Amino acid sequence: MPGSQTRSRARDRNxxxxxxxxxxxxxxxxxxxxxxxxxxxxxxxxxxxPQSQQEDSGGRGPQESSEGVxxxxxxxxxxxxxxxxxxxxIAMSSLLAIxxxxxxxxxxxxxxRGSGAPMRSMVTLLALSGHALTWFCGxxxxxxxxSTLAGQEVxxxxxxxxxxxxxxxxxxxxxxxxxxxxxxxxxxxxYVAMDTYSFPAAHASRAVMVSKFxxxxxxxxxxxxxxxxxxxxxxxxxxxxxxxxxxxxxxxGFALGFLHFSLVESVWLDSDTCQTLISIGTLSxxxxx
Numbered sequence: 001m002p003g004s005q006t007r008s009r010a011r012d013r014n015x016x017x018x019x020x021x022x023x024x025x026x027x028x029x030x031x032x033x034x035x036x037x038x039x040x041x042x043x044x045x046x047x048x049x050p051q052s053q054q055e056d057s058g059g060r061g062p063q064e065s066s067e068g069v070x071x072x073x074x075x076x077x078x079x080x081x082x083x084x085x086x087x088x089x090i091a092m093s094s095l096l097a098i099x100x101x102x103x104x105x106x107x108x109x110x111x112x113r114g115s116g117a118p119m120r121s122m123v124t125l126l127a128l129s130g131h132a133l134t135w136f137c138g139x140x141x142x143x144x145x146x147s148t149l150a151g152q153e154v155x156x157x158x159x160x161x162x163x164x165x166x167x168x169x170x171x172x173x174x175x176x177x178x179x180x181x182x183x184x185x186x187x188x189x190x191y192v193a194m195d196t197y198s199f200p201a202a203h204a205s206r207a208v209m210v211s212k213f214x215x216x217x218x219x220x221x222x223x224x225x226x227x228x229x230x231x232x233x234x235x236x237x238x239x240x241x242x243x244x245x246x247x248x249x250x251x252x253g254f255a256l257g258f259l260h261f262s263l264v265e266s267v268w269l270d271s272d273t274c275q276t277l278i279s280i281g282t283l284s285x286x287x288x289x
Contacts, residue, residue: 099248103181107243110182116241123238130203130235132166132193135210143278149271154217156274161213161264165206166194168260169253173197182243201245201253204236208257213264 108116109123116123128134139162143155178199186196195202211232215225236253239245245253269277 099246103246106240109241110243123241127238130207153271153274165209165260169202169205170194180244198245199249200256201249203239204250204253205257207232207235208254209260212261
């Protein structure tokens, strides 16, 4: 019996190294640890990567060493955020900031307490003179009262130009959907004319197109021609004073008005075509033979 107890104590003493807390003593030294100890082991020992991370990196392969870092063997590059904006982006942001700031400063007729509140009624009337409803109704009345073929030809082409301007500006506004400097909700007349956004300015485009059209096809005295030019400019600026548009919206509206006039001039309808359209519009075309 004493001999068997002595052998069991020796076996238990040998099994102590197999306990979980002493398993690291039975593991062989890694290559990095061996090299560190060979150099003297004076410095701090680097901790090895966990086994889960090693398996994860091994499963990914040599494509990427870490997230967001492109692989060295020419793999696909990850999209990264540009921390340094380009010169063009800085210039555009600066111009937009200046445009918004100046437009808000020029909105003196916004509300009833602004510095331009006394002339708000006059500015509103000036803006109404460039409204689409005003010009469509005026052209239709003149076309109904006209009795000459030349006058009807000019009025039908002007009606075509107004329709082109209305549809083009509404489409561009729907595309950009830019709000005004004061972000006012559109009113009833704005919905009627499909002028619900800021860019480009519909009043400015229509005023330039109409003024250029009338100056080209009507014989007017010099004072009337000067007044027509001033009206086109003031009709566009009035929308800035009312806080409806930015300065850039009005400038682009002026350019778009010139473009519409050039386009209508290139597709000018002759007198016979205009008479056919008038007959169709009034339901009085002659019967087919």
